[in-house]
Amino acid sequence: xxxxxxxxxxxxxxxxxxxxxxTLSVLDGVTLAVRPGERVGLIGETGCGKTTTLRAIMxxxxxxxxxxxxxxxxxxxxxxxxxxxxxSAFRRKGASLVFQDPTAALNPVFTVGQLLDEVIxxxxxxxxxxxxxxxVAAAALRDVALPDPARILNSYPFQLSxxxxxxxxxxxxxxxxxxxILADEPGTSLDVTIQDQILRLISDLVAKxxxxxxLVTHSLGVVRETTDRVYVMYAGSIVESAPVKELFRxxxxxxxxxxxxxxPKLSGERISQGIPGSMPDYLHPPRGCRYQPRCPRxxxxxxxxxxxxxxxxxxxxxxxxxxAAQGGEDR
Amino acid sequence: MNQPVLEVRELKKxxxxxxxxxxxxxxxxxxxxxxxEILGLVGESGSGKSTVAYTVVGMYRxxxxxxxxxxxxxxxxxxxxxxxxxxxxxxVFQDPGSSLNPRRTVRQILRLPLMxxxxxxxxxxxxxxxxxxxxxxxxxxxxxxxxxxxxGGGERQLxxxxxxxxxxxxxxxxxxxxxxxxxxxxAKVINRLVELHRRLNLSYLFITHDxxxxxxxxxxxxxxxxxxxxxxxxTKAFFTAPRHPYTHMLLSxxxxxxxxxxxxxxxxxxxxxxIPSPVNIPRGCRFHPRCPEAVQQCREAxxxxxxxxxxxxxxxxxxxxxx
Ligand SMILES: Nc1ncnc2c1ncn2[C@@H]1O[C@H](COP(=O)(O)OP(=O)(O)OP(=O)(O)O)[C@@H](O)[C@H]1O
Ligand SMILES: Nc1ncnc2c1ncn2[C@@H]1O[C@H](COP(=O)(O)OP(=O)(O)OP(=O)(O)O)[C@@H](O)[C@H]1O
Ligand SMILES: [Mg+2]
Ligand SMILES: [Mg+2]
Numbered sequence: 001x002x003x004x005x006x007x008x009x010x011x012x013x014x015x016x017x018x019x020x021x022x023t024l025s026v027l028d029g030v031t032l033a034v035r036p037g038e039r040v041g042l043i044g045e046t047g048c049g050k051t052t053t054l055r056a057i058m059x060x061x062x063x064x065x066x067x068x069x070x071x072x073x074x075x076x077x078x079x080x081x082x083x084x085x086x087x088s089a090f091r092r093k094g095a096s097l098v099f100q101d102p103t104a105a106l107n108p109v110f111t112v113g114q115l116l117d118e119v120i121x122x123x124x125x126x127x128x129x130x131x132x133x134x135x136v137a138a139a140a141l142r143d144v145a146l147p148d149p150a151r152i153l154n155s156y157p158f159q160l161s162x163x164x165x166x167x168x169x170x171x172x173x174x175x176x177x178x179x180x181i182l183a184d185e186p187g188t189s190l191d192v193t194i195q196d197q198i199l200r201l202i203s204d205l206v207a208k209x210x211x212x213x214x215l216v217t218h219s220l221g222v223v224r225e226t227t228d229r230v231y232v233m234y235a236g237s238i239v240e241s242a243p244v245k246e247l248f249r250x251x252x253x254x255x256x257x258x259x260x261x262x263x264p265k266l267s268g269e270r271i272s273q274g275i276p277g278s279m280p281d282y283l284h285p286p287r288g289c290r291y292q293p294r295c296p297r298x299x300x301x302x303x304x305x306x307x308x309x310x311x312x313x314x315x316x317x318x319x320x321x322x323x324a325a326q327g328g329e330d331r
Numbered sequence: 332m333n334q335p336v337l338e339v340r341e342l343k344k345x346x347x348x349x350x351x352x353x354x355x356x357x358x359x360x361x362x363x364x365x366x367x368e369i370l371g372l373v374g375e376s377g378s379g380k381s382t383v384a385y386t387v388v389g390m391y392r393x394x395x396x397x398x399x400x401x402x403x404x405x406x407x408x409x410x411x412x413x414x415x416x417x418x419x420x421x422x423v424f425q426d427p428g429s430s431l432n433p434r435r436t437v438r439q440i441l442r443l444p445l446m447x448x449x450x451x452x453x454x455x456x457x458x459x460x461x462x463x464x465x466x467x468x469x470x471x472x473x474x475x476x477x478x479x480x481x482x483g484g485g486e487r488q489l490x491x492x493x494x495x496x497x498x499x500x501x502x503x504x505x506x507x508x509x510x511x512x513x514x515x516x517x518a519k520v521i522n523r524l525v526e527l528h529r530r531l532n533l534s535y536l537f538i539t540h541d542x543x544x545x546x547x548x549x550x551x552x553x554x555x556x557x558x559x560x561x562x563x564x565x566t567k568a569f570f571t572a573p574r575h576p577y578t579h580m581l582l583s584x585x586x587x588x589x590x591x592x593x594x595x596x597x598x599x600x601x602x603x604x605x606i607p608s609p610v611n612i613p614r615g616c617r618f619h620p621r622c623p624e625a626v627q628q629c630r631e632a633x634x635x636x637x638x639x640x641x642x643x644x645x646x647x648x649x650x651x652x653x654x
Contacts, residue, residue: 021481043513044513045513045515045516046483046484046485046511046512046513046516047483047484101426101429103426103429104429145602145606146606147605147606147607147608148608148610148611151348151354151608151610154348155348159346159348159354160377161376161377161381162376162381162425162507163376163377163540164376164377167376185511188510188511188540189376189425189507189510189540190376190540191373191374191375191376191378191540191581192540192542192581192584192585192586193375193580193581193584193602194375194376194602194606195540195584195586196584196586196602197602218510218511218512218513218514218517219541219586220514220588221543221585221586221587221588222586224586224587224588225586248588248589258515259513259514259515260588262514262515262517262518263514263543263588264514264517264518264541264543264544264546264547265543265546265547265592266542266543266546266570266585266587266592266595266596267546267591267592267595268546268547268566268567268570269547270547271518271521271522271525271544271547271548272518273518273519273522274515274516274517274518274519274522275515278483278486279483
């Protein structure tokens with residue numbers, strides 16, 4: 001699929017939030033592309049803007065957010081300038097989002113059956129008879145490894161475990177046919193066997209229906225095992241993108257290197273100390289490269305301007321002045 | 332050996348859903364938590380881990396069985412426990428975003444338990460204690476005036492931990508404390524947890540799905556499957572010599588980041604068969620419909636937890652023979 005036109009093409013996306021302290025410039029020119037049938041991972045520190053990116057793509061940002069520029073091209077058309085009718089078609093047929101926080105995403109006053117029914121009605125039109133919709137809903141729950149669909153359909157969200165709620169959200173997003181699935185942390189509250197089952201389900205959808213997936217996750221093991229390509233995000237912009245194998249074998253951006261070192265190892269040789277310092281305040285982001293204040297390799301020039309993304313090896317791009325071309329030998 | 336901090340005996344928590352039908356979320360769980368230890372609790376999603384935690388801290392009243400804290404039976408809901416018992420046991424949840432009140436500053440959040448438990452009388456005493464709590468989780472004093480929304484996820488979780496420390500508990504239950512955090516922020520939070528554990532001589536019950544994290548944090552691990560514990564082992568034995576077929580399945584599914592770690596996992600045991608429901612628990616061994624090793628006996632009799640190696644490694648499986 002490597003040569004196909006991108007299905008999703010996000011260009012220089014800027015999003016800020018107005019809060020009473022001022023304006024938080026969160027997304028600072030996010031650029032990423034996803035081809036049909038491609039599985040793309042999006043990783044980065046808590047608060048770096050992953051959810052904001054996915055919400056901007058779906059055009060469901062909260063009221064205090066403002067899109068300051070950029071484009072979200074889906075099959076060549078800009079979602080950000082779509083009229084209400086096209087936007088609704090995009091959400092019904094084009095893309096769906098698996099929400100990060102299932103507790104907040106599931107309205108507590110409805111049963112799971114009612115919630116799923118709404119989604120099915122919305123995407124299938126009202127023509128489908130109620131009984132059939134219920135069967136579709138039950139099948140969607142079985143797909144996400146939820147036992148006893150009859151009980152789950154009659155349950156309220158609070159009667160389910162964290163991982164069960166998460167699977168309900170996944171069922172809502174993938175139970176109906178879409179071209180693109182944006183999955184925001186779909187596995188955080190699942191045990192590894194069920195997580196494995198869900199990720200295989202998503203991979204099957206990719207293979208069978210040529211669906212494209214953007215997977216946001218903190219589990220880097222999951223990224224390694226289920227995606228084709230990875231974008232690494234730091235403080236509102238993409239700092240590195242590479243085929244997944246290459247990223248784990250030869251990370252180039254100093255932030256990626258530090259991030260990968262934090263992963264707890266199965267061999268059990270102690271927990272790392274984390275990355276020194278913390279994410280910049282979006283109210284006053286640092287000049288130049290946003291990672292520069294924490295970067296062990298920063299030089300004077302790093303604060304002068306924003307490093308552009310440059311391709312340093314086929315399919316491997318980095319936004320860092322300190323990383324040179326040709327497989328990343330240092331300058 | 333000295334008295335355990337916490338003993339849970341044959342604990343059951345059933346949720347009735349219709350006449351004569353109940354979700355048997357926790358269905359006979361026994362374990363003990365030793366003084367100063369970190370016991371990991373892992374298991375399938377929906378197997379009852381959170382329900383065990385909530386029942387232990389008194390958010391639920393047990394259907395049957397006992398919760399014994401430092402030799403005292405506290406098997407009743409929190410409203411009927413005394414203040415001292417409540418303060419001694421704290422719980423920290425996965426999502427600090429929803430467990431911290433968004434309209435309160437960190438100062439107000441930390442003062443509340445101090446006030447309820449009568450731990451600080453004067454204004455200056457309250458302020459002093461709040462600052463001290465922040466210091467314990469290594470957050471700067473300025474954070475007192477912040478709101479949860481103005482902090483990162485890791486910092487919010489540290490505030491939740493500071494709040495849990497307010498009553499000087501000796502036991503803290505963590506229900507997936509870092510699963511909403513990325514690995515670099517998780518590393519910081521976990522390091523502080525481990526540090527606090529050591530310095531304050533706390534005991535932890537630590538629920539997580541991240542087995543690599545568990546490997547690095549806990550000294551013993553208990554595995555839950557469909558409302559019961561199916562294996563308890565020292566962490567090292569759990570990873571190197573697991574005995575229960577469910578544990579094998581679990582370990583073989585861990586997503587890892589290098590080929591080196593790949594070699595540490597048992598050969599892949601794919602998850603097969605329908606995951607059973609706690610409303611309709613299979614007869615015999617609860618795991619038998621999905622177990623690659625099941626024999627007739629497994630369909631008929633429920634196995635009990637029993638020692639397999641030197642008394643510290645317990646397994647509930649007919650097929651696991653003692654050494
Ligand atoms: N509604 C909002 N108002 C103000 N700030 C916001 C809002 N939503 C997000 N932010 C800020 O934008 C930044 C990016 O948030 P976002 O949720 O996109 O991060 P994330 O990468 O998804 O993090 P996580 O890994 O924790 O889910 C954070 O600093 C957050 O505080
Ligand atoms: N209030 C309730 N009413 C009815 N059923 C409930 C209630 N709370 C939990 N359950 C059921 O009890 C079972 C165990 O749930 P619990 O939350 O303890 O699981 P868990 O092991 O913590 O799972 P996870 O890893 O997904 O968080 C689930 O089948 C759930 O649906
Ligand atoms: Mg997010
Ligand atoms: Mg739980």
